[in-house]
Amino acid sequence: MAEALYGDGGFYRAGGAPGRHFRTSAHASPQWAAALAELARQVDQLLGEPVDFTVVDMGAGGGEVLADLAATAPARWRLVGVEIAPRPGRLPARVDWTDALPVGFTGVLLAVEWLDVVPVDVVELTEAGPRLVEVTRDGRERPGPAPSLADADWLQRWWPLESLGDRAEVGLSRDEAWADAVRRLTRGLAVAVDYAAVPARDLGGTLTGYREGRQLLPVPDGSCDITAHVLLESCAAACDDVESVLLGQREALGRLGVSAPRPAYGGDPTAYLTALSAAGEAAELLDPAGLGAFTWLLQAKGMRVDGMMGG
DSSP: OHHHHHSTTOGGGSTTTTTTTSOOHHHHOHHHHHHHHHHHHHHHHHTTOOTTEEEEEETOTTSHHHHHHHHHSOTTOEEEEEOSSOOOTTOOTTEEEESSOOSSEEEEEEEESOGGGSOOEEEEEETTEEEEEEEOTTSOEEEOOOOOHHHHHHHHHHOOOOSTTOEEEETHHHHHHHHHHHHHEEEEEEEEEEOBOOTTTOTBOOOEEEETTEEEOOOOSSSSEEEOOBOHHHHHHTOTTSEEEEEEHHHHHHHTTOOOOOOOOOSOHHHHHHHHHHHHHHHHHHOTTTGGGOEEEEEEESSOGGGSTTO
16 A cells, blocks of 8 residues: 555656545635635634744645635745645745655644555454455455554454454554654644544445546555545544544534525525535535545644634
């Protein structure tokens, strides 16, 4: 998975990924960036509007969110995109672009659909016990060795396998990646947004692939995205020294002012069509069968989560 996504010729090495392969909240509506801007504004206020306030977008993709923020954010805000792909050509000059997280910043860390592509191992319960699932570049699988003691401990705590054939994705690598990212934040709010894994539901695991808008088998040849849902509870527990809140996307965006009521017709057809389009975009962000099924993990350092987003 690591090689297929981030190695030479890997999926995320190509400019424009993931936008050309699947639709994210950033592509659905400018209301997404507006909601994140409101979130950052609230954090900025709670921190006393520091001169070094920074918004970091981890796994920034095509820079869509940062480009929108650049048009409205205060001039003192620093905007940073973290991505291994080349800098997008049309990104505003005020946005910094780097392949490594900054260290010791104050502000907001955004990780939207990043943890789901932090590489994981897959484990299946066999007659010989839990075994790693090994895979060739063309997608053929075979049972491998037993998981490490650390991985086995993680599975026992977070995703125990009960029946033959049950599968799990070992989230220890994601816990470590998220904890390391949060450590870079000195004061402010860290936000991870992803589809959440539910072990009691996801008995066969969640690993899958995407290419050109279609879901397909997760063949690790670099031609497709390979992703798996995230056990956000374990990521939260990996940062046991910070306050944590888990919210569904519908609730989180609702607290940030996103709603989708059908507009009333006031006699102006152009205004009505504009309002109708905005309501449709908001509905896509809130759809419980789609993007609205995301879960938000919010973790605060040097501030309180319950002091923002209507909490």
